Amino acid sequence: MDSKAKLKRKHILQSATTFILTVDFQSLTLDAVAKEAGVSKGGLLYHFPNKEELLKGLALHIFEQFIELFDSYAAKDDDEYGKWCRAYIQASREDLEHNAALNVGVMSATLLQPVYIQSMSYSYSYMLRKMEEDGIDPSIVSIIRLTIDGMYYSVLYKIEPLQKELLDEVMTRLMNMTRKGMNEN
Incomplete structure (x- = not known):
């Protein structure tokens, strides 16, 4: 079971997430997060001594949640061939549909910070290693990965993000590429 401090920290991060998704990333302040979380500013500062630490915590929290989602989709998939690629597609789709504003805000705020890049790189490498174990042609894995990367970048830079339809x-076609016999020349 998580300690009280870990539970409070998680609550603060979830409150920061809610604030970003309901208000916007640009309005994120320590005072606003403390209010959203229902804690004193001193209580928030105990866990996150400054906004940079809060952003770092959010970045790590986001990637932890994404990895949990990725792993859960793979665990539900009975077909070993392509299951990690399908998990990546499904987790990305869910993330793009529900958390794109949050992720884009945190990614843009942390883009040039080496500590964040290292954390994101570790999580991303974990997923890529799993996808490469799927038995799918590596070029197909790369097409899937780069297509999804492009979707995130189009949201990040507001360059014609894809409409729902x-x-x-695109997600359906990517999913089809992960099935045996669907991606052979």
Whole structure:
């Protein structure tokens, strides 16, 4: 069981997430998060002494949640061939549909910070290693990965993000590429 401090820290991170998704990332302040979490500013500062530490905590929290989602989709998939690629597609789709604003805000705020890049790189490498174990042609794995990366970047830079209907179509096609016999020349 998590300690009281860990539970409080998680509550603060979830409150920061809620604030970003309901208000916006630009309005994120320590005072706003403390209010959203229903804690004193001193209580928040105990866990996150400054905004940079809060952002670091959010970045780690986001990637932990994504990895949990990725692992859970893979665990539900009985077909070993392509299951990690399908898990990545499904987790990304859910994330893009529900948390894109949060992730884009945190990613853009932390983009040039080496500590964040290292954490993101570790999580990303874990997923790629799993996808490479799927038995799918490595070029197909790369097409899936780079397509999803492009979707995130289009949201991040506000360059024509895909509308829902087209997003659905692209995700369906990516899922088809993970099935035996669907991606052979």
